[in-house]
Structure formats: structure tokens, C-alpha cells
Amino acid sequence: MGLQIKVEGVAELGQGETRTFSYPSKYGDLQGFVILWNGEFHAYENKCRHWPIPLDFGDGEFYYAKYERIVCKTHGAEYDPATGICDAGPCRGEALMRFPLILQGQDAIVTVPDPIL
Numbered sequence: 189m190g191l192q193i194k195v196e197g198v199a200e201l202g203q204g205e206t207r208t209f210s211y212p213s214k215y216g217d218l219q220g221f222v223i224l225w226n227g228e229f230h231a232y233e234n235k236c237r238h239w240p241i242p243l244d245f246g247d248g249e250f251y252y253a254k255y256e257r258i259v260c261k262t263h264g265a266e267y268d269p270a271t272g273i274c275d276a277g278p279c280r281g282e283a284l285m286r287f288p289l290i291l292q293g294q295d296a297i298v299t300v301p302d303p304i305l
Contacts, residue, residue, distance in 0.1 A: 225269035233285035
């Protein structure tokens with residue numbers, strides 16, 4: 189089923205802007221983010237597919253406008269914001285873990301894996 193996490197104020201985001209959130213796991217708290225891309229919201233785990241490290245440097249900055257891509261700041265892997273698929277860099281063809289979301293007013297309700305699984 190999963191755990192539902194409320195991410196507040198996503199309706200305020202502009203193209204390529206993100207909002208981070210934390211969620212519990214059996215290994216401790218993890219992070220994810222919501223991005224607005226071409227009028228649609230997408231939610232992903234904040235973990236590169238090349239190495240299991242955060243995509244950002246803790247600053248919540250994931251999107252690189254010049255390339256219109258989500259970019260891992262450590263190794264430069266580039267991900268399509270709409271699909272999460274890496275199309276340039278060391279993990280080409282792999283995809284970010286995607287979370288389902290629904291909009292509820294100004295907020296997003298993101299479903300993440302159940303922390304006991």
C-alpha cells in the first residue's frame with residue numbers, strides 16, 4: 189500500500205522548480221522531491237542511480253535549466269524530468285525511483301514505500 193506523505197505548497201512551483209520531502213524507511217529517513225515539468229507534477233526519490241547518494245548537495249537544487257534535466261551534482265548523470273530516465277551520464281537507461289502522487293488543493297500527497305518492508 190505505502191505511506192502517504194503530504195508535500196505542502198507544490199501548486200506554487202514554477203517550471204523545473206522542486207520541493208523536497210523526507211520519509212521514513214527501515215534504514216532511517218530518506219528524501220524525495222516533487223518537480224513541476226510541463227504542467228505536470230512528478231515525485232522521485234532523491235538518490236542517483238549511479239551511486240546510492242543524493243542527487244543534490246542538500247540544497248534542494250535538482251533541475252539544470254540549460255539542459256532541461258534533473259542532474260546529479262556529484263557525477264553529472266542527467267535525468268528526464270517527465271520520466272526519471274537517465275539519458276546522459278554513467279547510469280544511462282536507468283530510472284529514478286518514481287512515487288505516485290495526487291494533488292489535494294495546493295499540496296501533493298506522495299505515496300512512498302511502507303517503512304517496514
